Amino acid sequence: MATADTCTHEDASLAENGYLDDGTIECGLHLARFEAATGKALSYPAEVDLTTYAVKVENGDVFVDVAS
Amino acid sequence: MTVDLSPLIDVDRGLISREVFTDAAVYEQELQQIFARCWLFLCHETQLTRPGDFFTTYMGEDPVIVVRRRDGTLGCYLNSCRHRGMRVCRADAGNAKVFTCTYHGWSYDTQGRLKNVPYEREAYYDEIDKSKWGLTEVAQLDTYKGLVFATWDPAAPPFQDYLGDFRWYLDALVDRRAGGTEVVGGVQRWRFKGNWKLAAEQFASDNYHAPASHASAVAALTKNVDKEVARLGKNDGAQFSSDLGHATGFSLGKNLEHKLLGRGFPRVLVDYQLSVWDEVVERLGEQRFIGPATSGHANVFPNFAYLPGFQTMRVWHPKGPDEMEVYAWVLVDRDAPQDVKDAQRRFAQLTFGASGALNRTMARTGRRSSATCVVPSPGGSRSTTRWASVTNGPTTTAIRVGWAGTPPSRRPGPSTAGTAS
Structure with a gap:
């Protein structure tokens, strides 16, 4: 499972500004929270879920299906 | 307005008016001429070891954030949002990737750059140039064997020159x-x-x-x-x-x-x-x-x-x-x-x-x-008194163990008695 990197609240990279803790992604800007496994928006100010992408692992390489 | 300090300090006799310890105008002048210009101690480097580690303190009366940036260098910024002036960091110390003002949500990264303005299109019609609205950064920052110092004055001498023989x-x-x-x-x-x-x-x-x-x-x-x-x-x-x-x-x-x-x-x-x-x-x-x-x-x-x-x-x-x-x-x-x-x-x-x-x-x-240093005035309100006054004597600095020489011609420190401008 992979999620989009941009917060659905404001234009900010979650990898750069956020935290992944206990399966929850939290944006460092305005504290929007998402469930990492499903992309589901968990708390205000996030009202829209993160887009999720299918992932597969082949010979140790991780592939993300961005068209999914 | 500049306060003329020369009537308040008698270097030859080693006398200082008690007014320098109580007068609001003298104090304001100190904030401008001393605290806005001198190298001021911020913290110790071992308080900020990881990227994002920060510590909040003051330079004079100005609140500042000292932070370990992602490139490993230290930054120091006025802890004040460029929008409406509120503090962008309200913790004493910690680790952060961004500092977000709790008033309207403007966010700054550890380089002090304005990263995000909420409702940028609706509020600013996408016309705000975020590169011009970063946090105010100190003019110079230096470390000396673990001690971190900074100054607001771009013309201040390098820190080690400022320290001089005291090093x-x-x-x-x-x-x-x-x-x-x-x-x-x-x-x-x-x-x-x-x-x-x-x-x-x-x-x-x-x-x-x-x-x-x-x-x-x-x-x-x-x-x-x-x-x-x-x-x-x-x-x-x-x-x-x-x-x-x-x-x-x-x-x-x-x-x-x-x-x-x-x-x-x-x-x-x-x-x-x-x-x-x-x-x-x-x-x-x-x-x-x-x-x-x-x-x-x-x-x-x-x-x-x-x-x-x-x-x-x-x-x-x-x-x-x-x-x-x-x-x-x-x-x-x-x-x-x-x-x-x-x-x-x-x-x-x-x-x-x-x-x-x-x-x-x-x-x-x-x-x-x-x-x-403060005596009541006849009217009942507090007022300060100069050393020439009969009601309250000056503070003397001339009593020093072993001191028998000529008084120094110059008052120590960046400002010199009588020449403050």
Whole structure:
């Protein structure tokens, strides 16, 4: 499972500004929270879920299906 | 408007009007001419080891954030949102990737750059140039053997030039052992009544107060009460006063062990000093080890102070003409064993912590000292009085142990009496 990197609240990279803790992604800007496994928006100010992408692992390489 | 300080300071006679400790206009001038221009102590590098580690403090009365940036360098910014001026960081210390103002949500990264403006399209029609609205950064920042300093003045001399000859004494605090220093425990903060200069000048030059102010505390800390209290006033020592405003004094007793025990140092700390004798003497020389590396007082102009041996290190943050807030750290040799670091931390709190035995006597005296600078006017409201007044005399600085020379022609520090503009 992979999620989009941009917060659905404001234009900010979650990898750069956020935290992944206990399966929850939290944006460092305005504290929007998402469930990492499903992309589901968990708390205000996030009202829209993160887009999720299918992932597969082949010979140790991780592939993300961005068209999914 | 500029306050003419020349009527308030008589260098030839060593007299200072008490008004310099109470007058609001003098205080405002200090904020502009001293705190906006001088190199000011921020924190110790070991407080900020990982990217994103930050510490909030003050430069003069201005709140600032000191932060370890992603590239490993340190940044220092005014803790004030460029939008409506609120603080963008309200914690004392921590780790952050961004600083977000809680008023409207503007976010800044650790480089101080404005990263995000909520509702940028709706509120600003996408016309705000975010590159122009970063946090206000200090003009210069430098570290010296672990100590972090900054200035708002782009024209200020480099830090080591600002320090000048005083570096020789500061090295006795921060360059004792190969591993340098670190701070242990947290930062203690407390406020007390009194003008910031009362504390600064005491740490710069006043060991004279110790036998009187600290007699009871020293009696409580030492076993051989009468002898040690009597000895407080009789140690051989030296004073150093720099033309740049920095000053220190320390004792030079020949027997380091007796000197430390006489000040109430616990055995573990005395043994530690003796155990590092060879290493410290090789780095600093014997004179510096038995003098400014293990005893005394010091103030780096304007408001950074420390006590070697006791290892308290503090800043006198000005909070108006009649109040200050102290931020205090405990500094130890990084190479010292853990039990020594623990003992040093406990001893620093016992003596010069917020409720330390020696610290309380100082705070009490500072409050009284400031209070006597203000006399009631006939109308009942508070007013200050100049030293020429009959109601309240000047403060004299001319009484100094061993002082018999010509008074200095210049008042120490960046501003010179009579020429402030």
